[in-house]
Amino acid sequence: MRQAGAYSGLLCGGVSGRTGPHSLPLARIKKIMKNSGEDVKMISGEAPIIFSKACELFIEELTRRSWIMAIQGKRRTLHKEDLASAVIATDIFDFLITLVSSSESHAVGGATNVMEVETIDCS
Amino acid sequence: MMDNVGGSSSNIAENSGIIREQDRLLPIANVGKIMKQILPPNAKISKESKETMQECVSEFISFVTSEASEKCRKERRKTVNGDDICWALGSLGFDDYAEPLRRYLQRYREQELDRANNPPKRG
Numbered sequence: 390m391r392q393a394g395a396y397s398g399l400l401c402g403g404v405s406g407r408t409g410p411h412s413l414p415l416a417r418i419k420k421i422m423k424n425s426g427e428d429v430k431m432i433s434g435e436a437p438i439i440f441s442k443a444c445e446l447f448i449e450e451l452t453r454r455s456w457i458m459a460i461q462g463k464r465r466t467l468h469k470e471d472l473a474s475a476v477i478a479t480d481i482f483d484f485l486i487t488l489v490s491s492s493e494s495h496a497v498g499g500a501t502n503v504m505e506v507e508t509i510d511c512s
Numbered sequence: 513m514m515d516n517v518g519g520s521s522s523n524i525a526e527n528s529g530i531i532r533e534q535d536r537l538l539p540i541a542n543v544g545k546i547m548k549q550i551l552p553p554n555a556k557i558s559k560e561s562k563e564t565m566q567e568c569v570s571e572f573i574s575f576v577t578s579e580a581s582e583k584c585r586k587e588r589r590k591t592v593n594g595d596d597i598c599w600a601l602g603s604l605g606f607d608d609y610a611e612p613l614r615r616y617l618q619r620y621r622e623q624e625l626d627r628a629n630n631p632p633k634r635g
Contacts (some may be wrong), residue, residue, distance in 0.1 A: 391570055411630050417535065417539070418538070418573060421538075433593040435594040438594070439620075440573060441578075443596055443606075448569060451565065452550045452565070456551055466557070467551070467555065468560065481606060511519050
């Protein structure tokens with residue numbers, strides 16, 4: 390039996406206290422971890438909990454960067470093309486380029502997306 | 513067919529009965545809520561962008577988990593834990609996430625210790 394108040398202390402004054410104990414389902418995170426490779430044998434109970442916070446930070450960062458793209462396009466609605474632009478413009482999101490490009494290419498016949506990609510210093 | 517960066521092919525097993533579609537992604541409602549919280553009140557988020565974010569987050573989990581489990585393999589450990597996740601984030605360029613998550617992990621462990629030392633009183 391866990392005390393109802395025990396979890397709220399976990400988030401007081403810390404990272405992202407806006408939501409409940411875990412804003413993302415831990416069981417689902419664990420399942421995705423398990424499916425990431427055959428060599429993922431055992432996962433400690435704390436790993437999905439850490440990931441739930443890591444995923445929040447990831448979603449927040451990618452959303453913020455995508456919003457900048459939407460604003461540059463003078464729009465108030467976030468489109469998937471904005472996510473693609475943010476991924477392409479951000480080094481640490483390199484691993485997603487194929488995913489967002491593949492997602493985008495499914496929109497056959499869509500308007501040509503002329504993306505103004507800022508120059509990245511790769512030194 | 514979705515491409516999967518990083519060589520892990522197990523995520524491609526859509527509709528195979530092993531991985532159900534809904535188990536491959538985090539729930540769109542949870543993801544959308546986090547996105548909404550980071551944007552200005554008048555911002556709108558297209559469903560397609562939420563779906564793209566769902567894909568990106570799952571890829572992020574797989575990407576980081578693979579890095580963490582590789583470290584475990586080299587160190588001949590079988591269980592991926594919170595420290596491995598934090599290390600992998602730093603290794604993959606998400607240094608900005610690793611530090612707050614280490615603090616979060618420390619607080620989580622302290623909470624667990626407190627819970628173990630102070631069982632909730634009954635009555």
